[in-house]
Amino acid sequence: MRAYVPTGKAHSGGPHVVLAELPQPRPRPDEALIKVEAYSVNRGETFKLEEPGASWRPGKDVAGLVVQQAADGSGPEAGRRVVGHPAGGGWAEYAAVPSSALAELPDSVNTVRAAALPLAGLTALRLLRAAGPVGGRRVLLTGASGGVGHYVTELAAAAGAHLTAVSATPERGVRLRELGARDVVADVADAGGDEPYDLVLESTGGGALPVALAKLRRGGTLVWFGQASRTPVTLDFFDFFQGPESATLRHFHYADFPESYADDLAALVRLVADGRLHPELGRVTDWSETAATLVDLRDRRIRGNAVLTVS
Ligand SMILES: NC(=O)c1ccc[n+]([C@@H]2O[C@H](COP(=O)([O-])OP(=O)(O)OC[C@H]3O[C@@H](n4cnc5c(N)ncnc54)[C@H](OP(=O)(O)O)[C@@H]3O)[C@@H](O)[C@H]2O)c1
Numbered sequence: 183m184r185a186y187v188p189t190g191k192a193h194s195g196g197p198h199v200v201l202a203e204l205p206q207p208r209p210r211p212d213e214a215l216i217k218v219e220a221y222s223v224n225r226g227e228t229f230k231l232e233e234p235g236a237s238w239r240p241g242k243d244v245a246g247l248v249v250q251q252a253a254d255g256s257g258p259e260a261g262r263r264v265v266g267h268p269a270g271g272g273w274a275e276y277a278a279v280p281s282s283a284l285a286e287l288p289d290s291v292n293t294v295r296a297a298a299l300p301l302a303g304l305t306a307l308r309l310l311r312a313a314g315p316v317g318g319r320r321v322l323l324t325g326a327s328g329g330v331g332h333y334v335t336e337l338a339a340a341a342g343a344h345l346t347a348v349s350a351t352p353e354r355g356v357r358l359r360e361l362g363a364r365d366v367v368a369d370v371a372d373a374g375g376d377e378p379y380d381l382v383l384e385s386t387g388g389g390a391l392p393v394a395l396a397k398l399r400r401g402g403t404l405v406w407f408g409q410a411s412r413t414p415v416t417l418d419f420f421d422f423f424q425g426p427e428s429a430t431l432r433h434f435h436y437a438d439f440p441e442s443y444a445d446d447l448a449a450l451v452r453l454v455a456d457g458r459l460h461p462e463l464g465r466v467t468d469w470s471e472t473a474a475t476l477v478d479l480r481d482r483r484i485r486g487n488a489v490l491t492v493s
Contacts (some may be wrong), residue, residue, distance in 0.1 A: 399426070
């Protein structure tokens, strides 16, 4: 089968990945074999591609057809359409995916939309679970125009949050407002006016995090879920006394939850099928465009999710 493998050349400006001929995966007893029809690429994967491990292959978001059910009898049967979240290896014609990371798709959810769900959707769902009730709360979201950000915006707004979205690209604010953002600002420094936030969901790091933190109310919470800028954060203890005194700063990793991916993927699929969650497909293209798409994702030229279709 054909599959993308990392080149390790990303630092020197070369392509992150090349298409290679590999043996078809041999699933473990708890894994189904999926014929991949579409996959999505994520910013976090662009980071990992810069220093890929020896046997690691990218691809955590797939949608397609079960061609072989898991040998232990778990999970969807052969012939079912599914969305899956394997640990890797998904940018390929075939992928082995644990039953615990698979959800079936109804006819109303096609594989292109489904492929945009796993990493970004699971992160958004779990981020809000970690943050607690947002109804009636003032929420500040950075990196809002990305894959995770669109889902967080729609889910938080539906739950009654007053959400301010930060996106450097003003035209991206139109869709974020349609999804329920009350305000959209191009710079986190411009968020909120004089009114503090109850909750900050921060994913850019660098200089943005301290600025966002300063906008929290006393005792508020900042959930830190990413560092898109790749720049570490410097905090000053004494700045907390200017407003966010006794604030909580919580580190977040979407994989660190007791629920199975399968259950949460099924919840996301239901929300899409019910018209309550709308995958934002900033790019849908043939998988031959994977390397170019990764560069565009890295350089902030893609809104929402990028989905590649396997031809
Ligand atoms: N902790 C976890 O478990 C977890 C899971 C998934 C993802 N993540 C992280 O969450 C973040 C969002 O993921 P994603 O897949 O949604 O990424 P994405 O689609 O690339 O979206 C990130 C957004 O952040 C903004 N951005 C990008 N580079 C930036 C920079 N240098 N400075 C400021 N803003 C920048 C961009 O918006 P504008 O250009 O419009 O401003 C972009 O749309 C990433 O940092 C990712 O690594 C964490």
